[in-house]
Amino acid sequence: MKKRNPVERRKDLDKKDLKALAEWLRSDGRDAFRSAIESKSEVEKLVEQMSVIDDKAVKEPYTV
């Protein structure tokens, strides 16, 4: 049988694939999930910096 690409496989979901995913999530995937939740990606760290205000900078006037 011809192998389908990932997008084709997603558009024509196979129940067996989802069953395998469910089994993984209940076994090895559990730790992987926990570790992903507990870690912070670089983008998440960047977002955290969005509202960090520089106390000195907020006092400098915009003069141009």
Added chain:
Amino acid sequence: MVNFRFLEYSVEALKAIFEEATGTPGQNIARKNHLTYFEEYFRVLKAKTIIVETPYVDHDFLEDFSAYYVKCFRSYDRFCSRLHFLNIPLSSEFFDNILQSGSDSISVKDLNDAYLGFVVVKPIPSTFIGRTCLKTYSPDGERSFPFTHEYEVSLAGLSLKVKSLAYQEQDSIVAACASTAIWTAFQATAFLFQHHVPTPVEITKAAVRYFPFSNRNFPNKGLSEEQMAQAIRDVGLEPYLVTASDPDLIKATIYAYQKAGIPLILGFGFAGMNSSDGKHAVAVTGYRTNGLKANFPGSTFHLYSSRMTKIYVHDDQVGPFARMEFVPGTNKFTTSWPDKHGLTGNVQAAPLMLLIPLYNKLRIPFELILNITLQFDKLLDLVNARINYRIDDIEWEIFLSRSKELKTEIFHSDLENAEKLKILKRSLPRYVWRANAHLDGEKVEFIFDTTDIEQGNIFICHINKSVNLIRIIKTIADNIDLSIIKSMPLRNIFRSIRDQTSDAW
């Protein structure tokens, strides 16, 4: 008696009017960025006629006049001139005919179609561009000007309309760039949140009221971020300050708030120049999203807003709806400021901050919704690494919306009936946060409260317009231990999908 003078449009004619109305020498006017900007702008709008209306009483200038100019030893006029622009030729005789007959070969509707807007000219030297409302460039699918609204103009009793957002130049006396940018932002927020629009001098006074150790109030040389925040609080809104350290986050923040018609103030320095060259503030008034789908550097996280290639700003030193283009691969913009050779596009801006005036019940900040979405996307990436369905290709669109607009959109959508009723009959706060996951025509949307507490359950519900994507997410939701997810909204997203989505196999 009000005088109306009709002139064929040309940039020379415009310059001569400025010279006559303000007493500013022609060579000084020629050096103004505004003249260069208006020349290009009116070329695009195909201006054919200028109508000069004198005298004109301008509320904003009258306040500035009473606060400062009236006490100058030299006598200043309190009346302004107002210039109207049309994209058709129009003579004085023809105009008189319209006024006398009530109609003519050119109807008032035709005149409205031809009307490009107005510029108030203040009777002061050099910094004379007063309240200006001009038509925007044609909005298209990619170009968006979310704050424009109709301004009614009475021209000798003729009721004309222009869809715009008011602009004016700082006079460097009662208002510097920051006061002027806030004044522009208030033009939009007053329309949205029904507050009084203070004049530039009132904004400056409010901003400095609690800062006794700052420099003298008038002549005003500029406001700091905390003073700008104070001016925003003074009209009953809440200032939200964001550090503009990353171009994708700048785009994301602008998109998120502008979709709801909320303006932002952008503060920047000039790239490659010394800090002593000063900082400048402008009001962001539009954007263009004609770029390609892009991920955040070093991740598979895609935001629709990253397609933004340029923003439009009311820059008091340049003109209304001036272009600022993101320089790819950097955290810089090109500006519409001319360089020393008079060429635009070479002076770059290094963004410093975004200041957003918010309705006080808009309590949940954008960054929180972005963070929840990021965490959700990260978990999908993890699953994708296992099953490779390319769900890491999801493009997220996150924005603030009035719930009325969400419901109108749902009402006209082709969602399944049960899904439609679920949203239409639901009680929602006035504003909601929306995070849409787009994947090859499939869409799953998450709705969040804007009024709750950050550590609470701000997730309201999900809206499903997908078949396969939701099956994958439901498989995840059915098979993970939700108790390991600390974030209450994220946990409730999975719970909602688990409990409210049928297996449909």
